[in-house]
Amino acid sequence: xxxxxxxxxxxxxxxxxxxxxxxxxxxxxxxxxxxxxxxxxxxxxxxxxxxxxxxxxxxxxxxxxxxxxxxxxxxxxxxxxxxxxxxxxxxxxxxxxxxxxxxxxxxxxxxxxxxxxxxxxxxxxxxxxxxxxxxxxxxxxxxxxxxxxxxxxxxxxxxxxxxxxxxxxxxxxxxxxxxxxxxxxxxxxxxxxxxxxxxxxxxxxxxxxxxxxxxxxxxxxxxxxxx
Numbered sequence: 001x002x003x004x005x006x007x008x009x010x011x012x013x014x015x016x017x018x019x020x021x022x023x024x025x026x027x028x029x030x031x032x033x034x035x036x037x038x039x040x041x042x043x044x045x046x047x048x049x050x051x052x053x054x055x056x057x058x059x060x061x062x063x064x065x066x067x068x069x070x071x072x073x074x075x076x077x078x079x080x081x082x083x084x085x086x087x088x089x090x091x092x093x094x095x096x097x098x099x100x101x102x103x104x105x106x107x108x109x110x111x112x113x114x115x116x117x118x119x120x121x122x123x124x125x126x127x128x129x130x131x132x133x134x135x136x137x138x139x140x141x142x143x144x145x146x147x148x149x150x151x152x153x154x155x156x157x158x159x160x161x162x163x164x165x166x167x168x169x170x171x172x173x174x175x176x177x178x179x180x181x182x183x184x185x186x187x188x189x190x191x192x193x194x195x196x197x198x199x200x201x202x203x204x205x206x207x208x209x210x211x212x213x214x215x216x217x218x219x220x221x222x223x224x225x226x227x
Contacts, residue, residue, distance in 0.1 A: 006051040006207075007044065007183055008169045008192070011037075012176030020200070027071045032202040034079050038086065043206035045090045045124040047213075052126050053097070053165055055184050059133030065180045072216035076130065077107050080114045087088050087114070091123035097162035098132030099140070127166065137162050163188055171216050173209075185202030191223050 012030030037054060044052045064072075081092075087094055094114045101103035102227060103111075111130070113199060134183055145152050150160075161205050169192040177198040181189065189209070197204070 002170070002219065002221060003123065004170050004213065005167045006050065006053065006169050007049060007173065007213075008053040008055075008189070009040075010055045010172070010176075010182060011032040012174060012185055014176060014202060016176065017200040017202040018215075026068060029073075029200075029202055030072060030075055034075060036202055037079070037202055038083060040204075040209055041083075041092065041124070041126055042090065044126075045092055045211060052124060053169070053185070054126070054128055055132070055168075055182075057130050057132070058183065059099075059100075059131055059136050060183070062131075064090045064128050065215055073104050073107055076128075077104075077110050080110045084114055084117060087118045087121070087126070090120045093121040093123070093125040093129045094118045095125055095166075096130050097127060097137070097166075098130045099136065100130065102131050116129065118179040125166070127163075128205045129184070132159045132162070133183045136184055138187060147197060158187070161187060168192070171195060171212065173197070173212055175199050191221070193221070195218055 011033055014033040015026035016028050017032065018027070018029030021028070041052060051070065056076060061072070062069060066193070074196075086092065096111055096115070100108055100111060131211075138161070140162075144160045145157065150156065152160070163185070166188075168190070169188045170186070171183065172189050172192045173195045174181070175197055177196075179196045193216055197208070197212075199208060
């Protein structure tokens with residue numbers, strides 16, 4: 001049986017879900033999608049998963065309308081405020097990857113506070129990728145290595161990435177129908193199993209996640225070798 005530690009998800013389809021339900025504003029889909037994050041976090045925690053990494057806001061998402069970007073920033077702040085009790089009650093540690101320096105100050109403070117309050121937990125770590133892009137992460141890592149005068153190899157380079165203390169991704173899931181990885185964890189998914197589903201993110205339930213996990217457990221993972 002595969003030793004599953006880390007699931008990463010591209011949470012796509014919120015806007016299309018809202019349109020499909022007859023709502024005029026995409027933000028309704030984002031609100032519903034936040035509820036799904038809670039459900040899947042509880043499921044992942046209960047099953048003993050070590051890391052759940054969620055693509056919350058990419059470096060490219062700044063191209064969206066000012067109104068939608070502003071809403072997403074406020075939604076993240078509200079989410080962290082509301083979910084702190086969930087983290088505390090379920091031994092969940094909170095972490096982030098991405099360049100937080102461009103986020104609103106109040107959101108930066110909320111993120112820092114949530115990390116501080118959950119830092120001692122040793123159950124599931126929920127990782128939000130916020131203002132994250134894998135190319136940006138790799139460039140920042142290269143510049144860190146240059147600044148420190150380090151010559152790197154595959155192992156040591158990983159220590160300059162945002163995910164330096166996080167296990168490699170075992171499963172990458174993308175909801176919403178598109179079959180691309182969209183500049184997400186390019187280094188970390190080198191040997192991940194990829195699952196693409198037409199299910200829109202607000203409809204991606206814990207049962208659907210478990211179905212993916214069950215399929216993963218039947219995969220013969222060789223990591224480039226022969227068995």
